[in-house]
Amino acid sequence: MPRAIMPVIFVLPLLLLSVQTGSAQSFDIIRVADGVYAAIGKPGVFSNGAFIVNKDEVVVVDTHLRPSWARDLIAEIRKVTDKPVRYVVDTHWHPDHVQGNQAYVSAFGPTVEYLAQHNTRDDI
Numbered sequence: 001m002p003r004a005i006m007p008v009i010f011v012l013p014l015l016l017l018s019v020q021t022g023s024a025q026s027f028d029i030i031r032v033a034d035g036v037y038a039a040i041g042k043p044g045v046f047s048n049g050a051f052i053v054n055k056d057e058v059v060v061v062d063t064h065l066r067p068s069w070a071r072d073l074i075a076e077i078r079k080v081t082d083k084p085v086r087y088v089v090d091t092h093w094h095p096d097h098v099q100g101n102q103a104y105v106s107a108f109g110p111t112v113e114y115l116a117q118h119n120t121r122d123d124i
Contacts, residue, residue, distance in 0.1 A: 026072040029080070037080065039073050047096040051077055057086035063100030070100025074107050084108045090116040093123035 027039040027049075035053040047069070049062040058077055063070045077085065085108045090098050104112045116124070 026069050027076055029076050039076065041069070045069055049073060049097075051080075051085075053081045053083060056083065058083050059087040059089065060085050060104065061089045062091055062097040063088060063104065065096040065099050067100050067103045070103035071107070073100075074103060085112060088112060088114050090114060090120055090124065092117075093120050098124055 025042065026045045027041055030038045030040060032038050032050075037051050037053075039049045039051065041047050041064075045064070047062065047064045049060065049064060051061065051073070052059040058081060060073070060077070064073065074085070085104050088101060088104050090101070101114060114121075
């Protein structure tokens with residue numbers, strides 16, 4: 001095999017992985033308790049999260065690495081309830097937990113509040 005093709009063999013799978021787009025099938029949604037759901041990323045989705053359906057609103061815990069994955073989770077939330085997401089909890093600053101933040105404001109408007117420890121806010 002020519003040496004010039006070797007880098008392609010190693011890099012191509014990474015490129016294909018990096019262009020994965022979201023779909024409504026990005027997460028397995030598991031009901032943990034009444035109103036409490038875990039969003040477990042399927043293969044290729046490198047983050048998990050959760051959402052809690054309260055009386056008047058929804059709380060989301062972590063927003064994933066990509067806005068498209070956050071939009072997928074929003075679609076899953078809408079299958080469970082028509083209540084708006086009011087709060088987003090960023091557990092820490094890592095990109096796989098916060099890069100979907102903007103999707104919630106886009107979907108639910110400026111009333112979405114982000115909750116995080118002050119160092120998390122500074123690190124984002």
